Every structure is written in C-alpha cells, then in structure tokens.
Amino acid sequence: MREAEGVPTAFDFFAAGELPAPDLPLAEAAAIADALGVPGDLESLGSQQDQNLLIRGADGPLGVLKLANAAFPEREIAAQEVAAAAVQAAAPDLRIATVLEVGGRPASGRFPSADGELTARVLRFLPGGTLVGRGHLGPDVVARMGSIAGRVSAALADFEHPGLDRVLQWDLRESRRVVDLLGHPDADRHDAIRRATDEAWGAVQRVAGDLPVQAGHWDLTDDNLVVGADGRLPDGIIDFGDVARGWRVGELAVALSCLLHHPGGDPWTALPAVRAFDAVAPLSDAEIAALWPLVQLRGAVLVVSGAQQVALDAANDYAASALDREWRMFSGAVGVPAVVMTALIRDALGRPRRLPTPRGRLATAAPIDLGVTSPLADDGAWLEARFEDLAAASAHEPVAAPAGVARIGSTRPLDAAGVPSVPTAATLWAGPEPLVLAAPWTGAVRDGALHGAGLRLLLAGAAPEDGPRQEGDELVVLPPGGRVDVQLVADDAPAVPLLVRRELAPGWLALVADPGPLLGLPLTEPEDDAALLRRRDAALADVQEHYWSAPPRIERGWGVHLVESRGRVLLDMVNNVTAIGHAHPAVTAAVARQLGLLNTNSRFHYRAITDLATTLAGLLPDPLDRVLLVNSGSEAVDLAIRVAHAATGRTGIVAVGEAYHGWTLASDAVSTSIADNPNAIGTRPDWVHVVDAPNAYRGRHRDAEARRYGPEAAAAIRALPSPPAAFLAEPFFGNAGGVPLPDGYLREVYSAVRERGGLAIADEVQVGLGRLGRWFWGFEQQGVVPDVVTVAKSLGNGFPVGAVITTADVARRFGSEGSFFSSTGGSPVSSVAASTVLRVLREEGxxxxxxxxxxxxxxxxxxxxxxxxxxxxxxxxxxxxxxxxxxxxxxxxxxxxxxxxxxxxxxxxxxxxxxxxxxxxxxxxxxxxxxxxxxxxxxxxxxxxxxxxxx
Missing domain, CATH: 3.90.1150.10 (Aspartate Aminotransferase, domain 1)
Incomplete structure (x- = not known):
C-alpha cells in the first residue's frame, strides 16, 4: 500500500484484505540470511502472517530469520525493533528477541521476492522453548506471565513512534469489526461466537471511555514467552510483530486468554497473573470491568482469524495446528459469565463488592450448621444420603442454613474436578408444622420470583404464583418437613446456580445478597483464609513451617480424607500420623470417655498404663519386654539415646546418613538429612559418627553394589577409636522415601556394634505397627532383633504418645541413674488412645x-x-x-x-x-x-x- 507521493500508508487490516504469510523457498531464504551476515541451515518455525525460520550453525542456533509480510510498511517494522529495545532497556533481566548486530550493524534489510519486497531481520535466538506445548501451567508460571505483561506495559507506557498508528485485527478495539468481517464457516460456532461477542462488546463499551490507551506488545502469550534456565518460569519475549496502540488492559487480556487451552486451565487459574500484573501496573476499576470481556473477545478473534487463515493458506500448518486450542480458549473464556469473573477478579485484588440485604422478613427459623466443622457431620454422617434433610429433621423446628458457607453434605470424596459445594442461597426447612413464607417487601411476583429493591427473590422448590404482593402477604406455605432454597439475586444478573464451586464462589456470591436476615439469621461474614494464614505467620516462629506456600485450610478429617474449610475433600496420601484413619470413632469415644474419668501423670497407679505397656511388650520379640512411655517420636529417640548412654557408660552414637529422627537436642544430633538441615553433616557433635546412607538407588553404592554398605559400616564401627554406645537407624529407610535397606545390612551392623559392647536401636517411629504389610516391625524384614525400639507417631493416631521398648537388663542399667517419668507420656488418656489404636489395628486387619x-x-x-x-x-x-x-x-x-x-x-x-x-x-x-x-x-x-x- 502506497500513497501517490510514494510514502507508505499505515497498515489497515480492514483495507488490506487477505494476508497469506510469505512462503519463500528455503534456498531463497538462506540467501537472504547469508546476505545479512548470518549464514546457516534453515528450519521453518511457522507463523500466522510472517515467515519465521531458525538459522542453525555448526554449534547450534544462530538466530531467527523473520520475513515480514509484504503488507507491513517499513516504519511499522521499525517500531517493532525500537519497542523491543525499549523493553530490554527497561527490563534488563528479561531476554528480548532484539535484532542481531553483525559487524556493528543490525542484521536487517529489504529484499525482493516473488511476494513483493520484504523486510528481513535476524533476531536474537532465545534458548529454552516457549510455553505453548508445556501442558499444565502452574500458578508460579501463570504469575510470571502476568508480571512480564505488567512490566512490558509499564515499559511501553510512554513509548511513541510513527509506526504505532496501524489498524490490526489483534487490536481489541477492533474485535467486533473483526468478528463481523470474518465470521466462522461452522454455523453453530458462528452463532456462539456472535452471541458472546455482542455481550462482551457491550460490557466493554460501558467503560471504554475510561480505558487508557498506549503502546503494547499485544501478543504476550505462551507462543511468545520463552522459558528460562530453570526450565519452568518464562524470562524471554519474542515476536514484537503486533506492536501498536491499544487499550492498556488488553496486554493482560491477551496473556490470560492463552492460559485457557492448557490442561487444567480453568478461568480462575488466571488469577495469579491478574494479581501479578496489578502489582506492577495497577488496574483501574474500568480496566477490571473490561478485562474478562476482553478475554472473551480475544478468544472470538482468535477463532475467526484462525479459521480464515487456514481457509486462505491451507499449507500453513502453524495456523491449522492452532485451531483446536483457539476454540478451547474461546470456550474457556465464555464458560463462566463475565460478570462472575469480574467479581472474582475484584475479590482476588482485594476490592470485593457485596449487595446489601433489604429489610423485611420472609419467615423465622433457627440456624442450623451444615458446614465443614458442624457436629452434625461427625462420624462420617456427612457421607450419608440426604444428610442435610435428616439433620434438619432432627431439629424438630424450622431451621435455616446460611448462604455462602460451604456445605459438607454437598462435597464428594475422590473428586478430581471439585463438585459445587458453596450455596448461593439459604436453605429453609419447615419443621413438623406448615410454615408460611410472607413477602418481605412490596413488589410483584413474575416468573415465580418476587421483584423489588433491585433484587429478585427466588424460592427454589416452592415457587409462588405470579401477581402483586404487599409486604407481609403470603407467598407460599411450606408443608411439614418442606424444604426451599431462598436466593436473592441482583435484577440485572444472570441466573445463579444454587451451588457453585469454591474457586468461583466469590464471583457468584457478588451477584446475590445474603438472604439470612430475611429468615432471622445474622449476616454471613465471609471467612478470609489468607488473613488467618497471615495471623498464623505473625504468631508462630518462621521455622514452624507449613505445607505449600498457599496452603488450603483443613478443618476436618475422616478415614483417608481431609476436608477444606471451603468444601473440597482431599485424599490424604501422606498422613501416617493417623494410622487407623482420621477421626476414628473408637479413638474419639475412648479418649472422650477417659477425659471424663481421669487424666493425670504416670506416677499414679491406674489400669490404662498397664494395659498399654503389656500390649506393646507382647507385640515385640523376646527379650524386648520393658516399656518407657513419652509424648512423641522425637522424645522416644532422645530417651533411647539416654538409655544407651546409661546402659553402656559411653556417649558415642553411630548414625546413618540421610536420616531424620526428631527435633530434641539428642534426636536432632543424630539426624543427618540435609533436607531438614542443610548443614546437618558438618554440624554433628563429636559424639555422633555417621556412616553412609545405605541408599541402593541414590547412594555411593548403587543397585547390586549396595551389598557393600553393610560390611563398610561394620568396618567403620570396628575402627572407631572408642567403642560406641549404640547404632541407631530406621530399619526401613524412611526419610529417603521408603527405600529398603540392602539385604543383611542390619545383621552386619548389629553384629559389629554388639562386638564392641554397644546397643542396636531401631527407630520404628515411621515404619512400625504394620505399615510395611508383610512385617509388623521394620526390623523383621532384616531378620534381626534390636536392643531398643522406639515407636510413636501413629501409635496415638494423632494423639501425642510414644514409647521406648527395651530389655529388662538395659532398663535396669538405665534405672541405676535415677527415676524416669513423663507428665503426659503414659497418662490415662494417652494410654487409652494408644491401646485403642493397637486394638483397631488388630480387629480391622x-x-x-x-x-x-x-x-x-x-x-x-x-x-x-x-x-x-x-x-x-x-x-x-x-x-x-x-x-x-x-x-x-x-x-x-x-x-x-x-x-x-x-x-x-x-x-x-x-x-x-x-x-x-x-x-x-x-x-x-x-x-x-x-x-x-x-x-x-x-x-x-x-x-x-x-x-x-x-x-
């Protein structure tokens, strides 16, 4: 396109018509690369409207030859280069695909071709690969994408160049025109795109006058973000081909849209990117309102543009391969109403909006708790069919459960997707008598809903007849035991489901008012799990860690399940603390009963301690028949070390590398895992002697060579200048991940330590009590009997109780140093808890x-x-x-x-x-x-x- 004077006009997609990508033969493209000073072998990379080729040299990639579409004027291509340089200057830690310099000059120029004169450039090659084929993108990756988008937007906020004044199909300001122009060849898809475009465009137009306009990249997608050295997080940007002016928030909308085609890329997974962008380039209210509609428009544009490009350029495999993922982006974007996503985004940015509840009374009911921590859900009752109705019937009066509080009866175990469990309505049960529901305000019933005060009152399960109502007029009468869901929805809001997923709950709940006060319930205050976590972090020492950087709040367990406060059931595959299952009713009942009888220290005489000690001793082979009771595994190991010191008159302990035994002074001293303490090996006290971790997979001797660990450890023990008091190890290598010890390892080592007058201590805290299946104790797998055994953790099913079991002779020698007791170790409640666990282990097989x-x-x-x-x-x-x-x-x-x-x-x-x-x-x-x-x-x-x- 050229004006009469020979000056190129700005590119205008709507005037340009069809834009097939250049398709130069490799030989011709290679000649251009050679002319630019970067010769090499060429490999096609694919592009929507340009031609991109990787230039390979003898030692690897040299750069990317980019042949711009002939329709794009030189000044616009120059704008791309200057913009890339501007971003690089503003963000020097990011890798930017700027034009290579060869001999002090940029590797770019104009070249004739069969498609017309083309601008060719060699861009810097960024190793690492893009994110487009990386599968699921985790929250850290998503957040990095949002941060990069924010930084690019900030870098280009004041950027000016004559080449910015162009009309591109990717400019979201033109999205409706693009959809109108291109349409879609599939009639059903065309209609879906048309409806979504009209609705999204209307939402954007309501705030368009308040949306800032500036220069932008407009294509910071998984196609154009390159992964850094860690192989995970992006730190590079390629392809500035869409540089132009546009709505600033469009930079973020484009980045969000590409997330939706990845596995697990549900709309709410985009929130880390929104927060990260906002932290760099704060979003205005208008931009928040426009953001998700723009994501929907971007999806619509991608679908119609991809279909057009494939129809136009059937040989363009790059465009053809993108069709499915472009449809997934569109479908994901429109799968949740924009008003819901907008409210969800506001909530994520700490700017939530809630509808006020109008005055009035529909009925009067007592509150009923059906949430995660409700006593009504104890003992697995929440898994019963009709749990909510049965719980309400037991009240024998009208009751109501609030909206906005996750209902445990709506959750499901073994649920990968997450079923809807957060109610947007209060649920009312009539009780044993009929219950009249009266109009809480003067209004009119239309289509079964009472309208007024900017809201519509819906009674799901008992719709009133249409017609006018005065405040206090009868709406419906619930029969005895009748149930109705009471929902207050904004008049201009779409239909709101009665139950929604916890991830989307803040978005849906922003469209409804709390109906609780209409039933005599207090307003429901949303729980802020993040605030609770901040309180925890402020009160607890930093070293007292928690799983995950943003942990779910767990408030209930049952069997192998953990239940989040927001109503998601998780399968617990890591909690060997609760060996017989969370909230086992036998333990619950036994502990509650004993607390009602007696709880004191072990110096008193009572039955429970005797029963526990006798049972424990009976589970171990002779001569292990003396029991000492403590509170935890750490204390058990600590006490076992003290016992060994006293029994032998020595202090040295031989420990195994890569092991963890506890947090007390002594148990930490023999813990060698660098995962728990990076300085573990170098900071052991001089009385601790460490032998190699007998790890057959990862240790110094691997696979069949692992047989050498036993003889080497035995030789090291025999070579110690002073005889040790004991050898201490887990008989099944737990901290390393359940790695069995090499056959015969403990036989060799126990023999060596006993030769020198020391004791053999088996730390069974993690692996004992039947967990290994074929063996009740880990040492049985090795065919040995230790002198001292420590047990805890699962012994109390989460209750603090541990034990040291040893021989009568060792116990006597320990006793010669004085008496021993633990205030709550072996208390009546601890003993009853542990005895119940041992009984359940046996009875339930x-x-x-x-x-x-x-x-x-x-x-x-x-x-x-x-x-x-x-x-x-x-x-x-x-x-x-x-x-x-x-x-x-x-x-x-x-x-x-x-x-x-x-x-x-x-x-x-x-x-x-x-x-x-x-x-x-x-x-x-x-x-x-x-x-x-x-x-x-x-x-x-x-x-x-x-x-x-x-x-």
Whole structure:
C-alpha cells in the first residue's frame, strides 16, 4: 500500500484484505540470511502472517530469520525493533528477541521476492522453548506471565513512534469489526461466537471511555514467552510483530486468554497473573470491568482469524495446528459469565463488592450448621444420603442454613474436578408444622420470583404464583418437613446456580445478597483464609513451617480424607500420623470417655498404663519386654539415646546418613538429612559418627553394589577409636522415601556394634505397627532383633504418645541413674488412645490391608514408571512407598523443582502428597492404613494425569 507521493500508508487490516504469510523457498531464504551476515541451515518455525525460520550453525542456533509480510510498511517494522529495545532497556533481566548486530550493524534489510519486497531481520535466538506445548501451567508460571505483561506495559507506557498508528485485527478495539468481517464457516460456532461477542462488546463499551490507551506488545502469550534456565518460569519475549496502540488492559487480556487451552486451565487459574500484573501496573476499576470481556473477545478473534487463515493458506500448518486450542480458549473464556469473573477478579485484588440485604422478613427459623466443622457431620454422617434433610429433621423446628458457607453434605470424596459445594442461597426447612413464607417487601411476583429493591427473590422448590404482593402477604406455605432454597439475586444478573464451586464462589456470591436476615439469621461474614494464614505467620516462629506456600485450610478429617474449610475433600496420601484413619470413632469415644474419668501423670497407679505397656511388650520379640512411655517420636529417640548412654557408660552414637529422627537436642544430633538441615553433616557433635546412607538407588553404592554398605559400616564401627554406645537407624529407610535397606545390612551392623559392647536401636517411629504389610516391625524384614525400639507417631493416631521398648537388663542399667517419668507420656488418656489404636489395628486387619492395598498401589505405580520417564524408581513396601522423580534415568539427576510442582498440581486434583529425601524429589506415600482400593486407584489415576498433562 502506497500513497501517490510514494510514502507508505499505515497498515489497515480492514483495507488490506487477505494476508497469506510469505512462503519463500528455503534456498531463497538462506540467501537472504547469508546476505545479512548470518549464514546457516534453515528450519521453518511457522507463523500466522510472517515467515519465521531458525538459522542453525555448526554449534547450534544462530538466530531467527523473520520475513515480514509484504503488507507491513517499513516504519511499522521499525517500531517493532525500537519497542523491543525499549523493553530490554527497561527490563534488563528479561531476554528480548532484539535484532542481531553483525559487524556493528543490525542484521536487517529489504529484499525482493516473488511476494513483493520484504523486510528481513535476524533476531536474537532465545534458548529454552516457549510455553505453548508445556501442558499444565502452574500458578508460579501463570504469575510470571502476568508480571512480564505488567512490566512490558509499564515499559511501553510512554513509548511513541510513527509506526504505532496501524489498524490490526489483534487490536481489541477492533474485535467486533473483526468478528463481523470474518465470521466462522461452522454455523453453530458462528452463532456462539456472535452471541458472546455482542455481550462482551457491550460490557466493554460501558467503560471504554475510561480505558487508557498506549503502546503494547499485544501478543504476550505462551507462543511468545520463552522459558528460562530453570526450565519452568518464562524470562524471554519474542515476536514484537503486533506492536501498536491499544487499550492498556488488553496486554493482560491477551496473556490470560492463552492460559485457557492448557490442561487444567480453568478461568480462575488466571488469577495469579491478574494479581501479578496489578502489582506492577495497577488496574483501574474500568480496566477490571473490561478485562474478562476482553478475554472473551480475544478468544472470538482468535477463532475467526484462525479459521480464515487456514481457509486462505491451507499449507500453513502453524495456523491449522492452532485451531483446536483457539476454540478451547474461546470456550474457556465464555464458560463462566463475565460478570462472575469480574467479581472474582475484584475479590482476588482485594476490592470485593457485596449487595446489601433489604429489610423485611420472609419467615423465622433457627440456624442450623451444615458446614465443614458442624457436629452434625461427625462420624462420617456427612457421607450419608440426604444428610442435610435428616439433620434438619432432627431439629424438630424450622431451621435455616446460611448462604455462602460451604456445605459438607454437598462435597464428594475422590473428586478430581471439585463438585459445587458453596450455596448461593439459604436453605429453609419447615419443621413438623406448615410454615408460611410472607413477602418481605412490596413488589410483584413474575416468573415465580418476587421483584423489588433491585433484587429478585427466588424460592427454589416452592415457587409462588405470579401477581402483586404487599409486604407481609403470603407467598407460599411450606408443608411439614418442606424444604426451599431462598436466593436473592441482583435484577440485572444472570441466573445463579444454587451451588457453585469454591474457586468461583466469590464471583457468584457478588451477584446475590445474603438472604439470612430475611429468615432471622445474622449476616454471613465471609471467612478470609489468607488473613488467618497471615495471623498464623505473625504468631508462630518462621521455622514452624507449613505445607505449600498457599496452603488450603483443613478443618476436618475422616478415614483417608481431609476436608477444606471451603468444601473440597482431599485424599490424604501422606498422613501416617493417623494410622487407623482420621477421626476414628473408637479413638474419639475412648479418649472422650477417659477425659471424663481421669487424666493425670504416670506416677499414679491406674489400669490404662498397664494395659498399654503389656500390649506393646507382647507385640515385640523376646527379650524386648520393658516399656518407657513419652509424648512423641522425637522424645522416644532422645530417651533411647539416654538409655544407651546409661546402659553402656559411653556417649558415642553411630548414625546413618540421610536420616531424620526428631527435633530434641539428642534426636536432632543424630539426624543427618540435609533436607531438614542443610548443614546437618558438618554440624554433628563429636559424639555422633555417621556412616553412609545405605541408599541402593541414590547412594555411593548403587543397585547390586549396595551389598557393600553393610560390611563398610561394620568396618567403620570396628575402627572407631572408642567403642560406641549404640547404632541407631530406621530399619526401613524412611526419610529417603521408603527405600529398603540392602539385604543383611542390619545383621552386619548389629553384629559389629554388639562386638564392641554397644546397643542396636531401631527407630520404628515411621515404619512400625504394620505399615510395611508383610512385617509388623521394620526390623523383621532384616531378620534381626534390636536392643531398643522406639515407636510413636501413629501409635496415638494423632494423639501425642510414644514409647521406648527395651530389655529388662538395659532398663535396669538405665534405672541405676535415677527415676524416669513423663507428665503426659503414659497418662490415662494417652494410654487409652494408644491401646485403642493397637486394638483397631488388630480387629480391622490393617496390617493385611497394608499388604494387599500396598501391593496393588506399588504395581500400579510401577506401571506409571513404564510410561513416564520422570519416575526413576518406586521404593518401599506395604503402605510406605516412595516415587523417586528424576530428570534423567541414566544420571538419576533429582527432579526437585518438578516434584514440588507435581505435588501442587495433585492438590488441585484432590490429592495431598509431599516430597521427601535429601533432594526433595521423592513423593512420600504414607496414607492411613485404612486406605481402600478405590482410593489407591484414584491416587494413581491423578498422578498419571498430572504426569501426562504437566505441572
């Protein structure tokens, strides 16, 4: 396009017509690259409207040859180059695909071609690859994308150039015109796009006059953001081909739209990007209002433009391959109403808006708690059919449950997607007598809803007849036991579901008023889990960590399930503290009964302590028959070390590398895991002697060579200048991820330590009490009997109780130093809790379940390993398993970052699991022993999904 004077006009998509991408033969393109001073082999990269080719040299990529569409004037291409340089100057830590310089000059120029004169440039090649094929994008990646978009927007806020004045189809200010012009060849899709475009365009136009306009990149998508050295987070930007002016918020809208085609890319997963953008370039109210409608418009433009480009340029594989993901972007964008997403975005940015409740009274009812912590839901009652109706009927009076509080009866176990569990309506039950519902204000009933005060009152389950009503007039009469959902919706809002997903709840709840006061209930104050976390962090020492950077708030457990406060049931695959399952009714009842009788210290004489000690001693082989009771595993190990010191008159302890034994002074001294203490090895006291971790997968001796660990450790013990008091180790290597010790290892080492007059201590805190399935105690797998055994953690099913079991002779020698007692170790309540756990383990056959379900789980995980190269090995036995993740099976490089991200993604799919090991790359699988087969299968299915679709 040229004016009469020969000066190129600005590009105008609507005047240009069809824009097939240049398609120069490789030989011709290679000649251009050679002329620009960057010769090499060329490889097509694909593009929508330009031609991009990778230039490879002998040592790798040299740059990207970009042949601009002949329709674009030179000054516009120059604007792209200057804009890229401006962003690089403003954000020097970002990698920007600027034009290469060759011999002190930019590698760019104009060249004739069969398609007309083209501008050719060689751009800097950014290694790392883009995000477009990376599968699921985690919250940290999404946040980085938003941050980059904000930084680019800030960098170009005052950018000016003559080449910015162009009319592009990607300018969201032109989105409706683009959809009108191009349409879609599929009639059904065309109609869906048309409806969504009209609605979104109307929403944007209401605030368009308040939207700032500036220069922008307008294509900061997964196609154009390059991953950095960590292999995960983007730090590079390519393709400034769409540089122009536009609505500032469009920069963010474009970035958000591309998230929606990735696995798990639901609309609410875009919120980290919104928060990150806002932190760099704060959004105005008008921009917040326009943002999601613009995401919808971007999706519509992509779909119609992609269809047109493929119809025009059938050989353009790049455009053809994008059609499916472009439709997923559009579908995801319109899958949630824009008003809901706008309210959700406001809430995420700390600017929520709530509708006031009008005065008036519909009926009077007593409140009923159907939330996650409701006593009515105890003992698994929430899993019963019609739980809510049965709970309400037990009240024998009219009752109402509030809106906005997650209903535990609406949740479901083993739920990967997350069922709707947050009510947008209050639920009212009539009680044993009929209940009259009266109009709370004067208005009119239309289509079954009472209108007035800018709201519509809906009574789902009992619609009143149409017609005028005065305040106090009868609307409907609920029969005895009748139920109705009372919803107050803004008159201009779309239909609001009675139950919504917890992720979308703040968005939907912004469209309704709280109906509680109409029923005599107080206003529902939304719980702020983030504020609670801030209070925790302000009160607790920083070192007292929690799982995840943004942890869910867990307020209930049942069996193998944990329930979030916002109404999501999670499968607990890591909690070996509660061996017999969360909230086991036998433990609950026994502890409550004993608290009502007596709780004191162990110096008093009562039955419970005797019963527990006798039972524990009976579970161990001779001569282990003396029990000392404490509060925790750390204290048990600490006491075991004291016992060894007293019994031998020595202080030296031989410990194993990569082990964790506790937090007390002594148990920490023998803990060598660098995951828990990066300086563990170098800071051990001189009385602790460390032998190699007998890790057959990752240690110094691997696979078959692991047989050398036992003889080497035995030789090290025999070579110590002073005989040790004891050798201490888990008999099944727990902290490393359930790695079994090499056959014969403990036999060799126990023999060596006993030769020198020392004791053998087995730390069974994690692996004992039947968890290994085939063996009740870990040391049984090695065919040995220790001198001292420590047990805790699952012994009380979460109640603080631990024990040291030793021989009569060792106990006597320990006693020669004085008496011992623990105030609450062995208290009546502690003893009853532990005795009940041991009884349940036996009566419910949980050791056998650990074997059967554990074998099933391990076999399934090994099947995953055959399909997913990131799994280097599956360790363990019974329900103490470890899935070791590696970046390369040959080198066994730990996949530490990946393990954390996989755990984060599993959480979104309803599974709680955490990494362990010195490299934090082993998924530790230690669920309650009541794990059923369907739950084991669910875990494997979710892990398979995450490994297949990304994290």
């Amino acid at each position: 949980l050791q056998e379940r650990a074997r059967v379900v554990g074998d099933r789980l391990r076999t399934a995980l090994e099947g995953l390993a055959a399909r997913h190269g990131i799994i280097g090995a599956v360790h363990g036995a019974g329900l103490y398993l470890g899935v070791e993740l590696v970046r390369d099976r040959a080198t066994r490089t730990p996949a530490t970052v990946e393990a954390a991200a996989i755990c984060d993604r599993l959480l979104t799919r309803g599974v709680v699991v955490q990494p362990t090991g010195d490299h934090k790359n082993v998924l530790k699988i230690k669920p309650p022993l009541v794990l059923p087969e369907d739950a084991a299968d669910f875990f494997v299915a979710q892990l398979d999904e995450v490994l297949a679709t990304g994290w």
